[in-house]
Amino acid sequence: MVLVHNIAAVxxxxxxxxxxxxxxxxxxxxxxxxxxxxxxxxxxxxxxxTFIDFFVEHKHTFVPSASLVPGGDATLLFTNAGMVQFKDVxxxxxxxxxxxAVDSQKVLRVAGKHNDLEEVGRDDYHHTFFExxxxxxxxxxxxxxxxxxxxxxxxxxWGLPKDKLYATCFKDDIGNIPTDTDAAExxxxxxxxxxxxxxxxxxxxxxxxxxxxxxxxPCSEIHIDRGEEFDNLRGKPHRCGVNGECTRFLELWNNxxxxxxxxxxxxxxxxxxxxxxxxxxxxxxVAVLQGVDSDYKIDLFxxxxxxxxxxxxxxxxxxYANFTPYRVIAxxxxxxxxxxxxxxxxxxxxxxxxxRMIIRRAxxxxxKLGLHEPFLANAADAIVSAYGDFYPELVxxxxxxxxxxxxxxxxxxxxxESGTAYLQGMLDELRKTSQKTxxxxxxxxxxxxxxxxxxxxxxxxxxxxxxxxxxxxxxxxEEHRLASGGGKAMGKMGGEDAEFYTGVMKNIQxxxxxxxxxxxxxxxxxxxxxxxxxxxxxxxxxxAEAGAGDRVEVLLPKTGFYVESGGQIxxxxxxxxxxxxxxIEVDEMRKPSAGAIVHVGExxxxxxxxxxxxxxxxxxxxxxxxxxxHTATHLLHAALHQVLGENARQAGSSVTPDxxxxxxxxxxxxxxxxxxxxxxxxxxxxxxxxxxxxxVKSREQAVAEGAMALFGEKYGDTVRTITIGDQYSYELCxxxxxxxxxxxxxxxxxxxxxxxxxxxxxxxxxxRGAYELIARRFKIxxxxxQALKSGMDDVPAKIQALQxxxxxxxxxxxxxxxxxxxxxxxxxxxxxxxxxxxxxxxARIDDIDADMQRLMTDRFKQTYSxxxxxxxxxxxxxxxxxxxxxxxxxxxxxxxxDLIVGIGGRGGGRPNMAQGSLxxxxxxxxxxxxxxxxxxxxxx
Ligand SMILES: [Zn+2]
Ligand SMILES: [Zn+2]
Numbered sequence: 058m059v060l061v062h063n064i065a066a067v068x069x070x071x072x073x074x075x076x077x078x079x080x081x082x083x084x085x086x087x088x089x090x091x092x093x094x095x096x097x098x099x100x101x102x103x104x105x106x107t108f109i110d111f112f113v114e115h116k117h118t119f120v121p122s123a124s125l126v127p128g129g130d131a132t133l134l135f136t137n138a139g140m141v142q143f144k145d146v147x148x149x150x151x152x153x154x155x156x157x158a159v160d161s162q163k164v165l166r167v168a169g170k171h172n173d174l175e176e177v178g179r180d181d182y183h184h185t186f187f188e189x190x191x192x193x194x195x196x197x198x199x200x201x202x203x204x205x206x207x208x209x210x211x212x213x214x215w216g217l218p219k220d221k222l223y224a225t226c227f228k229d230d231i232g233n234i235p236t237d238t239d240a241a242e243x244x245x246x247x248x249x250x251x252x253x254x255x256x257x258x259x260x261x262x263x264x265x266x267x268x269x270x271x272x273x274x275p276c277s278e279i280h281i282d283r284g285e286e287f288d289n290l291r292g293k294p295h296r297c298g299v300n301g302e303c304t305r306f307l308e309l310w311n312n313x314x315x316x317x318x319x320x321x322x323x324x325x326x327x328x329x330x331x332x333x334x335x336x337x338x339x340x341x342x343v344a345v346l347q348g349v350d351s352d353y354k355i356d357l358f359x360x361x362x363x364x365x366x367x368x369x370x371x372x373x374x375x376x377y378a379n380f381t382p383y384r385v386i387a388x389x390x391x392x393x394x395x396x397x398x399x400x401x402x403x404x405x406x407x408x409x410x411x412x413r414m415i416i417r418r419a420x421x422x423x424x425k426l427g428l429h430e431p432f433l434a435n436a437a438d439a440i441v442s443a444y445g446d447f448y449p450e451l452v453x454x455x456x457x458x459x460x461x462x463x464x465x466x467x468x469x470x471x472x473x474e475s476g477t478a479y480l481q482g483m484l485d486e487l488r489k490t491s492q493k494t495x496x497x498x499x500x501x502x503x504x505x506x507x508x509x510x511x512x513x514x515x516x517x518x519x520x521x522x523x524x525x526x527x528x529x530x531x532x533x534x535e536e537h538r539l540a541s542g543g544g545k546a547m548g549k550m551g552g553e554d555a556e557f558y559t560g561v562m563k564n565i566q567x568x569x570x571x572x573x574x575x576x577x578x579x580x581x582x583x584x585x586x587x588x589x590x591x592x593x594x595x596x597x598x599x600x601a602e603a604g605a606g607d608r609v610e611v612l613l614p615k616t617g618f619y620v621e622s623g624g625q626i627x628x629x630x631x632x633x634x635x636x637x638x639x640x641i642e643v644d645e646m647r648k649p650s651a652g653a654i655v656h657v658g659e660x661x662x663x664x665x666x667x668x669x670x671x672x673x674x675x676x677x678x679x680x681x682x683x684x685x686x687h688t689a690t691h692l693l694h695a696a697l698h699q700v701l702g703e704n705a706r707q708a709g710s711s712v713t714p715d716x717x718x719x720x721x722x723x724x725x726x727x728x729x730x731x732x733x734x735x736x737x738x739x740x741x742x743x744x745x746x747x748x749x750x751x752x753v754k755s756r757e758q759a760v761a762e763g764a765m766a767l768f769g770e771k772y773g774d775t776v777r778t779i780t781i782g783d784q785y786s787y788e789l790c791x792x793x794x795x796x797x798x799x800x801x802x803x804x805x806x807x808x809x810x811x812x813x814x815x816x817x818x819x820x821x822x823x824x825r826g827a828y829e830l831i832a833r834r835f836k837i838x839x840x841x842x843q844a845l846k847s848g849m850d851d852v853p854a855k856i857q858a859l860q861x862x863x864x865x866x867x868x869x870x871x872x873x874x875x876x877x878x879x880x881x882x883x884x885x886x887x888x889x890x891x892x893x894x895x896x897x898x899x900a901r902i903d904d905i906d907a908d909m910q911r912l913m914t915d916r917f918k919q920t921y922s923x924x925x926x927x928x929x930x931x932x933x934x935x936x937x938x939x940x941x942x943x944x945x946x947x948x949x950x951x952x953x954x955d956l957i958v959g960i961g962g963r964g965g966g967r968p969n970m971a972q973g974s975l976x977x978x979x980x981x982x983x984x985x986x987x988x989x990x991x992x993x994x995x996x997x
Contacts, residue, residue, distance in 0.1 A: 099215075101343045101357040105161055105190070105447060108337075111210050112159035112192045115202075120160045122188075122448070125399045126408065134408055135165040139189040139336050146195050147272050147315065147332060150559075150651030154774050156197035161339060161447070162189045163395055168411055174512060178385035178422070181351035182304075185415065186392035188339035196330030200240050200277075203312050203333045207279060208247040211309070215346055219249040221282045223256060223299050223306075227275030230259030234325065237263075237275040240314065244277070256299055265313045265334075270320060272328065276313040280306050287350055307345065310337040353384050360439035361387045368435065369426045382422040389419035390436035390462075391444075397458045398450040400708050402722065402815040403465045406534070409813055414510040416465045421473070421513055431466035434459040457704050460724055461815055468814075469508060476507030480514055484523055497529020504534075557597040558649040561612065565591055571614055575652015580628070580793055581751065583617030585674040587635070593667045594655075602666045609665070611641060611656040617675055620646040620654060624710035625687055625792040628675045632656060635670035639663025643673070680793065682714035685824040688749055688795045689739065689804050690719050691779060693819065695786040696738035697721055700731050708816050712792070716807065716822045723817045727809050735819075739804045746799040747782035754778060756789075764789050803827040878905050882913050886920060892989050895946065895996065896924030899988035901981055903931045907939070907972065914941040914970070927956055927988050929981050936975035938962050944969055951995040959991035960984040 099107065109119055123142035127133045133141065139162040145151030166173045167185040176183035194203065204224075211217045224244045227237040236257070245252045257263075266273035280299045285291060288305035295302045315332040317325040340352040347355055353362070365386055366376050376383055396412045403413035416433065423432055437458050445452040480503055487495055495518060503509045515525045565571045570591060592612040593600045603609045611632055618628040627646035634640070643658035656673065665671075690710050697705040701723055709720040727735075756776045764778050764787045779790045781798060795801065802824040812818035822830050838849050847855045885900040898917055905913075910928050917926040918941060927940040940953040953971035957964045961984050964973015975984055 098348070099346055101339075101347075101355055101443075102446060104215075104343050104346055105188070105339060107214055108190050108210070109159050109161065111214060112157070112206070115157070115206060117157040117159040117192060118155040120158045122161060122163045125163050125165050125186075125396060126401060134168045134411070136162065137164055137166050137171045138162075139164065139191040140334055143193060143195075143334075144267075145651070147267065147334070148651075153195065156195045158193040158195070160191055160193075162191065163399075163448070164189050165392060165396070167392070167415065177388050178381045181353060181384075182341070184340060184352065184388050184392075186388070186395055190337040190339050190342070191335050192333070193335070194333035196332060199331050199333060200243055200312075200314055203314075203335065204240065204243045204277065205247065207310060207312060207335070208250065211279065212249065217281065217345070220251060221284075222250070223254045223280040223282065224250075225256050225258050225263055225278045225280065225299060227263035227277070228257035228259065229264075230261075233323065234260075234264070234275075234317075237277070237314070240275065240277045258300060262300055265315075266319060269322075271318065272315045272332070273317050273319050273325070274313060274315040274331075276311050278308050278312070279310040280308050281345060282306055283345065304350075307341060309342055309345065311335060351380075353380070353387060357443045358387050360443050361390055361436050364435045364439040365423075365426070365428075365432065368428055368432050371426070379426075382425045385422040386419050386426075386433075386436055389415045389422075390433055391440045393419070393433070393462060394437040394440045394451060394458045395444075395448070397461050398448070398454040400706065400722070402457075402461050402708075402813065404813040404816075410510070413465060413814075414512050416462060417469045417473075417508070417510050418513055418516070420466050420469050421516070429470075431463045431470075433462040433466055437462055454704070454706075457706075457722055457815075464724065464815070472507045473509065476503055476509035477517065479503060479507065480509065480517060484518060484521060487523060493523055495523065495525045497526040497531070498533045500525045500530045501533035504530075554597060554647075554649040556650075557594070558612075558653040558655070559651070561592050561594070561599070562650060562653050565612075571652075573652075576613065576654040577615035578617075578620075578654055579615070580617050580619040580675075583615070584677055584680070585672060586613070586615045586617055587670070587672050588614040589670050590665065590667050593665060600667070602664050603660050604664055605660050605662050607660045609641065609658070609660060610647075611643075611658075611665075612653065613656065613671070613673055616654055616656065616673055618643065618646050618654075618656060618673065619675075619680075619683075619793055620648050623790060623792050624690075625683060625712040626714075628680055628683075630673065630675040631661075632658070632665075632671050632673045634663060634665065635672060639665045639669075641665060679714045682825055683712060684793050684795050685801050686714070686717040686822075686826075687712045687790075687792045688781070688798060689743075689801050689821065689823045690717055691781055691786045691788055691790070691794075692739045692742045692798065692801070692804070693719055693735065693821065694721070694788070695781070696735045696742070697723075699738060700735050701727070708812075715826050716820060719819045719821070720812045720816050721819075722815060724815055726811070727817065732806055732809050736804065736806045742782070742785055743798050743801040743804060745782065745785075746797050747785055748797055749794045750780045751794065752778050752780065759789055763787060800824075803831070805830055874904070875909060878902055878909060879913075882916070886917065889921060889924070890989065892992050893996065895992060896921040897989060897992050898924070898926040899929075899985040900927075901929045901931070901985060905930050906932075907937060910937065910939040910972075914939055917941065918943065925951065925953075925956065925992060927960070927985070929975060929985060931978045931981060934978060936962075936978050936981055938964060938973050938975055939971070940973075941970050942968065946996065949996045951992060955995060956988065956991055959994075960987040 113119055120142070123136055125136050127136050127141055136142070139160065140147070142162065143158070146153055163186070165186050173183045174185055177185055192203070192206070211222065212219050226241045226244070227234075229236065241255050241257075244250060244255050263276050263278065264273070265276045283305055285305065288297065288303050290297070290303040297303055297305060299306050313334040315334060316328055318328050319325055340355060343355040343357065344350075344352050349355060352358075362376065362383055365383060366373070371379075393412060393416050396408075396415070401408045401412045403409060403416055405413070419433055438455070441451045441455050441458065451458070483495055483499055487493070495514070497511075500511050500514045503514055504511060511525065511527065511530045515527070518525050562571070562575060566573060590611055591614060592610075593603060594610045594612075595603070595608060600609065613632070618630060619625065621627040630643050632641045632643060640661045640663060641656070641658045642661050643656045645657040647655045647657060649655060690712060694707055705721045705723050707719065708722050711718040753775055756774055759776050759778050776789045777791050778787065779792075779794055780787050804823050805821060805827045807820045807822060807830070810818050838852060842849045842852050845852060845855045881902055882900070885898060885902075889896045889898045891897070902913070910930060913928060914926050917924065923943045923945055925940070925942045925946055927938065930937045938957050940956040942951050942953045942956065947968045952968040954965045954968070957971055957973040960975070962973050962975040964971055966972055975981060
């Protein structure tokens with residue numbers, strides 16, 4: 058059963074044979090389909106644009122690509138299909154103002170269920186990042202229009218030869234879903250389409266399902282026969298045809314017709330409204346229209362390949378003969394550039410780990426081409442040039458992208474050699490014991506210690522026909538995440554909760570107790586609302602009544618309680634019976650399904666029942682603190698731009714009543730001066746008493762006006778904008794704000810620190826929080842002043858004076874100690890032993906440092922030429938030893954190091970002077986007795 062949108066899965070998994078030969082080596086003469094076309098060859102950018110224009114002409118709304126970081130979907134690491142941003146519409150939990158849409162969606166398949174990483178580079182068709190073209194009907198047009206338009210675009214607009222195109226339709230191989238004869242008949246009506254080119258396939262190829270239940274339906278794929286010249290298995294026996302084994306036949310476009318709702322393994326119900334969801338892998342259609350035999354030979358990749366080739370000095374022929382590293386670098390540089398533009402910088406866990414891994418993997422393939430200096434910035438720059446017109450976020454973040462790539466390459470270079478050396482040791486060990494698979498936990502240690510990502514360790518192992526266990530790696534990483542606090546549980550989401558409330562909402566709406574948009578929600582104006590309890594529930598079960606101490610969920614017809622989003626925490630408050638007979642303290646808010654907003658909390662007293670009239674009141678003082686902090690985040694964001702530049706983009710925030718946290722992209726720690734300036738600018742904006750004005754407008758208008766949109770946030774087609782002052786700050790934001798900035802009170806930065814590589818974090822307080830901080834600090838200052846017996850203003854001067862005094866007394870004490878030590882030493886010097894005519898001094902003088910030891914040995918040498926001295930000094934639990942030997946004694950065979958080793962110590966240095974230690978303070982005197990013996994032996 059296919060669980061996730063499988064359009065491109067089909068597109069990308071079926072085609073490449075198990076071990077595809079490098080098409081660069083055997084390069085067939087290219088037959089350009091364009092020769093049979095009427096138009097000139099289109100560039101990739103033109104192909105993308107003609108696709109969009111074609112559907113816009115047919116009344117589709119162009120919807121910009123959503124971020125690679127899915128907004129509002131915590132279950133997905135990355136946007137991995139075109140339908141991610143429309144999923145809610147198909148599930149019926151969200152509505153859009155349009156019923157026809159066209160888009161080119163950025164997609165990344167490098168983690169989770171869809172992971173093409175291992176294939177990338179080995180063949181000409183796989184990518185980690187790619188673009189998915191799609192046209193969409195939400196209960197609007199259906200098969201007739203979708204098929205006719207697809208045919209027109211491919212043949213009339215793009216000029217593909219009609220006799221080379223095939224269409225596949227659904228015929229159930231199990232036999233209980235009707236054959237899609239509608240689609241087949243529509244295909245046969247298309248002008249110039251060969252009726253024999255309709256082919257039927259079963260569930261695996263031609264039936265699409267989102268999950269085990271839910272919307273599903275048959276699909277119709279369009280394939281092209283590129284001719285024998287493009288067959289990578291030419292001359293070998295193989296299944297050559299549509300959905301076959303070779304690259305001669307390629308799937309171009311999948312049209313999914315969503316017409317059923319699956320309610321169980323064997324039950325399909327017709328949907329009241331039918332939808333169309335299509336997907337066309339952009340790189341592939343460009344390759345076909347440009348007549349090249351590899352996705353990596355399309356114009357959009359030329360710049361990046363040339364940039365790398367310029368560094369390696371390879372000729373084009375040499376590059377194609379060794380195309381794998383070039384493909385990996387082109388793919389990974391592109392993926393990393395798009396990731397960083399969407400705010401995902403290299404780091405240790407989650408999305409950031411993936412970004413790091415991709416960059417490091419590209420860097421390692423660079424070394425295979427002899428590139429040992431950072432080079433990915435050059436590669437990514439070519440990507441920015443090729444894609445920047447359509448994806449302006451790349452141009453906007455160009456510096457950030459290039460900077461992050463180089464930094465990451467430098468970081469990796471520092472550790473990669475030791476990392477691979479250790480890995481090699483482990484692999485050799487493995488081979489000795491005739492094992493094949495390296496323990497994943499060991500691979501994790503390599504990552505934790507040397508920054509060698511699992512994927513690279515596996516690449517290296519596989520190059521030697523060994524492997525690395527990935528479950529062990531994942532388990533170790535998960536433990537590490539938990540240990541380092543990065544793996545906070547995601548709370549309740551989706552699943553049963555969603556199912557329960559979808560049912561609840563349906564019933565309430567059917568009974569007319571709630572409008573079609575669900576619970577009315579206005580956190581901006583309603584601090585207190587009245588209404589009857591629609592549903593009282595706990596753990597997915599409706600309750601007739603609850604009692605004191607019970608934890609319950611309450612659904613009301615309207616609410617002013619803010620639900621956590623955009624970094625702002627949920628509101629808390631109370632729900633009270635209109636007659637005062639019960640009260641619930643609300644401490645959590647949830648949005649389990651479309652239109653449902655649920656208050657969660659504990660019954661304080663009484664017996665709440667479904668249907669009871671009640672009042673829900675937000676905790677106003679807490680809310681006010683949150684508003685202060687939220688408005689301050691916007692002021693801070695603007696001030697950071699003034700001080701650090703436009704690249705200091707928001708990368709996350711957390712707004713609570715006590716304080717707020719603001720993360721932003723910046724490569725290095727802020728200087729104290731910068732922190733001070735930012736704090737001052739924000740407080741000036743507070744004092745300026747700017748008006749804070751929320752306005753709802755279309756997303757297009759807001760973005761065109763330059764409002765700052767935050768990555769990872771999900772925006773509808775109408776957005777709420779917050780303007781502060783005339784020009785001071787302009788952002789898209791759904792949070793609750795002050796009316797005027799002066800209400801912030803005072804803004805204080807508590808700390809500036811690192812949140813992740815390339816991401817800084819500021820923690821700050823405002824209003825009451827700032828007052829508490831100031832009061833606490835004053836108290837500390839007051840205590841310090843009292844202790845110093847000075848006024849508060851004089852504290853620093855007083856401390857400085859004390860430090861001067863302290864320095865003086867330290868110096869005096871040290872001089873005194875030196876004097877005492879030398880007195881002891883002088884006594885020893887007067888009693889130097891003569892061993893076979895050699896002056897030998899072995900003495901113990903405790904609590905002196907190495908400098909003083911050296912002074913003493915110098916003094917000895919000045920007094921006794923042709924002698925040797927060894928001093929041991931116990932300092933705490935350590936024994937420091939120094940030994941000096943005159944040059945003529947060295948010639949006779951006595952070395953300073955031998956002397957230390959000879960009495961049981963460790964150390965080394967020059968032959969005439971060595972330093973080291975003795976293991977045991979209690980045996981120093983015993984050890985010193987051996988000195989004479991060593992001298993005798995060595996000078997014999
Ligand atoms: Zn073939
Ligand atoms: Zn905001």
